Amino acid sequence: MTAHPVKILFLASEVESLAKTGGLADVAKALPLALKEHGQDVRIIMPFYKTINRHDEAEKLLDLCLHTGNDCQDIDYAVYQLMLEDVPVYLIQQHNYFERDQLYSEGEFAYDDNGERFTFFSRAIFQVTEALGFKPDIFHCNDWHTALVPYLLKQKYGHHPFFCNSKSVLSIHNAAFQGIFEKHQFQLLEDLADGLVDQILDGYNCINLLKAGIRFADKINAVSPTYAEELLTRLGSHGLCDYFQQRRSDLVGILNGCEYSDWDPATDRFIPANYSSSDLSGKSVCRQALQVKTDLAQLDVPIFGMVCRLTEQKGFYLLLPALEQFLRHRVQVIIVGTGDSGIVAELEALQQKWPDKLRFIHAYSNELAHLVEAGADFFLMPSLFEPCGLNQMYSLAYGTLPIVRGVGGLKDTVNDYDEQPEQATGHIFYDPEPADLLNILRRALLLYLEHPEEFQAMRHRAMLSRFNWQQSVWQYEALYNDALNVNSIQQP
Ligand code: GLC
Numbered sequence: 001m002t003a004h005p006v007k008i009l010f011l012a013s014e015v016e017s018l019a020k021t022g023g024l025a026d027v028a029k030a031l032p033l034a035l036k037e038h039g040q041d042v043r044i045i046m047p048f049y050k051t052i053n054r055h056d057e058a059e060k061l062l063d064l065c066l067h068t069g070n071d072c073q074d075i076d077y078a079v080y081q082l083m084l085e086d087v088p089v090y091l092i093q094q095h096n097y098f099e100r101d102q103l104y105s106e107g108e109f110a111y112d113d114n115g116e117r118f119t120f121f122s123r124a125i126f127q128v129t130e131a132l133g134f135k136p137d138i139f140h141c142n143d144w145h146t147a148l149v150p151y152l153l154k155q156k157y158g159h160h161p162f163f164c165n166s167k168s169v170l171s172i173h174n175a176a177f178q179g180i181f182e183k184h185q186f187q188l189l190e191d192l193a194d195g196l197v198d199q200i201l202d203g204y205n206c207i208n209l210l211k212a213g214i215r216f217a218d219k220i221n222a223v224s225p226t227y228a229e230e231l232l233t234r235l236g237s238h239g240l241c242d243y244f245q246q247r248r249s250d251l252v253g254i255l256n257g258c259e260y261s262d263w264d265p266a267t268d269r270f271i272p273a274n275y276s277s278s279d280l281s282g283k284s285v286c287r288q289a290l291q292v293k294t295d296l297a298q299l300d301v302p303i304f305g306m307v308c309r310l311t312e313q314k315g316f317y318l319l320l321p322a323l324e325q326f327l328r329h330r331v332q333v334i335i336v337g338t339g340d341s342g343i344v345a346e347l348e349a350l351q352q353k354w355p356d357k358l359r360f361i362h363a364y365s366n367e368l369a370h371l372v373e374a375g376a377d378f379f380l381m382p383s384l385f386e387p388c389g390l391n392q393m394y395s396l397a398y399g400t401l402p403i404v405r406g407v408g409g410l411k412d413t414v415n416d417y418d419e420q421p422e423q424a425t426g427h428i429f430y431d432p433e434p435a436d437l438l439n440i441l442r443r444a445l446l447l448y449l450e451h452p453e454e455f456q457a458m459r460h461r462a463m464l465s466r467f468n469w470q471q472s473v474w475q476y477e478a479l480y481n482d483a484l485n486v487n488s489i490q491q492p
Contacts, residue, residue, distance in 0.1 A: 006480050008035060008042040009129060009136035013118070013145035014103060015044060015089065018052050018082070021103055022309065023256075023390050024143060024173045027223070030259050032087050034469035035476065043134065047098045047121055048080055048091035058082050058091060062131055066124055068188055075120060075188075079128050090132070092124050108341070115181025118209070119188045122148040130162050138480045139168040144179030147213025154216045167483040169476075170217035172210075174387050175231060175238045176313065178202075179209030214243045218483040220251045221476075223388035224409030228253030236385065236407075254476060255412055257469030258393040263373070265398050265463075270370035275399075277463035283374065283399060290375025293368070294334050294359040301330045302448050304441070305376030305400065307369045307391060310339030310347075315382030315405060320346050321434040322382075326441050327354045334376065336361040336368050373398040378444055382429070382437050386410045392426070393467050399459040402426040403444055405437075413467060417447065417458065425462040 012028035014020050028044065035042045048058070058080035066075040077094040092098070097117040104110055111117065125146075129136060141149050150168040157163035180202045202208040214220060222228035228251055230236025231244045244251060261267075265283070266276040272289045275282030290305075291298050308314045323333065327350075335347060335358070347360040361368065373379070379395035381404040388409030392402040396413070404410040406428040416428035429440040448455050 005039055005041040006477070006484075007135065007137045008032075008040055008140055008480070009125070009134070009138070010042055010044045010140045010142075011125060011146040011149060012044060012046050012142050013121075015046055015084070017084065018046070018054065018089065019049050019103055022174075023388065026259065026390060027171075027173065027256055028142060029084060030257060030469055031472070031476070033085055034257065034473045036085075036087050038470075038473050038477070040477070043088045043090060044084065045090040045092065045125055045128065047117075048078075048093035049103055050099045050101070051103070052091070054082055061090070062128070064124070064127055064131060066120065066127060066188075068190065077124060079131075090128060092121060092128065094120065094124075097121075113185060115179065115185030115207070115209070116188060118145045118179065119148060119186055122146060122152060123188060125149060126152065126157060126163065135162055136166050137484060139166060140480075141168060141170045141213055141217065143171070143173050144177055144210040144213070147179065147209045147211075147217075149213075150216035150218070151212040167218040167480075168216070169219045169221065169479060169483055170213040172220065172222045172227075172231065172387065175210060175222075175240055176385070178211070178238070178240070180206050181209070182206055211240065211243055214240065214247055217247075218250070219479050220244075220247055221479060222251070222253045224255045224412045225253030226411045227385075227387045227408040230385070230408060252475075252479060254472050254479070255409060255467060256388045256390065257472045258390065258397070258467045260397065260466070260468075263370075263394045263397055265374055268370055268374065270367045271374040272371075275374075277399065277460050280399065280459075286371065286374035287376075290334065290371050291332070293371060294361065296332050296334070296359055297356065299330075299332070301332055302378060302445060303376040304331060304333045304378045304380055304403075305336075305372040306334070306380040307336045307372050308381075310337045310343040312340070312343075313384055313386075315384055315432075315437075316340075316343045316346070318382045318384075318405075318432060318434050318437045319380065320350065322438040322441060323350060323358065325438050327357045329442075329445060331445065332357055332359070333380075334359045334361070334372060335380075336363060336365065336372060338362060338364045373400055376400045377448065378403050381405070381410055383407060383410065384432060389413070396425055396462040396465045399463045401444070401455075401458055401462060403440055404428055405432065406430045413465075417443075423461070424458050425465055426458070 010032045014025040016025040016029040032042045062079040080091040082089045234241050271286050273282030273285035351358045351360045373394050379400045379402045386408040395402045402414050414426040415423045417424040427440050427444045429436045
């Protein structure tokens, strides 16, 4: 590793505590803070959305204008700064693009100029860093929103004195979202678009931004080792297999860490009683509180919890048919989330059929998420794919045994009872079939009822498992180092 701090510009479309729609935001906060703590000079850059609630604290640094150089008008914008602990966050304020009610969509409909919005953001990043005199060693890009930056770095700024030594790393949090937009949205790329278009076309008329990142980033990482492997397969790469295959020597998997300062049952402020692996009495209090809160009877039956976005990715089309059968047993199931209206309707219908056993809470609530983690006995994550997943790590820490599909980060963090009884921390099924999920649910239930001492041993072991950011930070530093030692990327 280089002796001096690495200068890292962390590019994110959302950052926890400022703007969040999913797990990317958690990482975009925790990883820069951990890198900073490890002595790196890291700064975050993101859009200044209207929804960011710390507006008043933001300090204005610059007024800038992006000269587009073609028929488009020049674009005025401003740069603000906020501190996230000791990490500076640069916020790009542009009225037309970011003064909106949501980050990317209105209800279920994505804004129809998202391609243009993030092209602007990506171009502005170069102007801002130069104006601030912050010369990044590494542009750390995340998902499609900032995947154009590696392309710009290579094609536009490759010989620019300020940027010619900078390298780019692209983290893939979810390759199912690729940023595919019609070509006309890329006018802000000016003449550059021509060179780019042939290489990252999607169909006849669209550009795929994630492809640009995969093609041009110096190094790429997926957010778990298993997801990195899956991205090299036809089945697991969301159609990008050939692109990832071409970059396979530059692709690694780095597991996300878990924020135990927010998710530790011994210190959690959202739950009615704290507990730890050496004294679980508080967990029974949480369990009762969860039953009261969700209006379920105070029965001594196992509680299966689930908290997530209601999307196909999370495995609802496996879960709904499996629950039809599983709810015949003496169990309680609590599902919390918002999202797809079709899934909402199906969960509501199922709840009507099993009002004493299934509770669906149509809400996004951090507080309730903590209570479910603390009060349930099992946590459900039957995802079709899961790049890393955070809830299973929280569940482990809370002694709420995860029942997961063996994909991506789920496979890397949970040890299955049948495969590794001595190290078991949960239950894994593999085939994406409702029958396989039902089977694992029943096996988990049987173990709970008939081998309580085994269940307790698993719970204890789960609570001791740790996925610290420290580990990931070392791996990211090694990746930055590799990127900095690359002279130029191998053109696939
Ligand atoms: C995305 C993925 C999730 C991952 C998160 C953070 O939301 O779907 O699996 O944990 O990004 O990397």
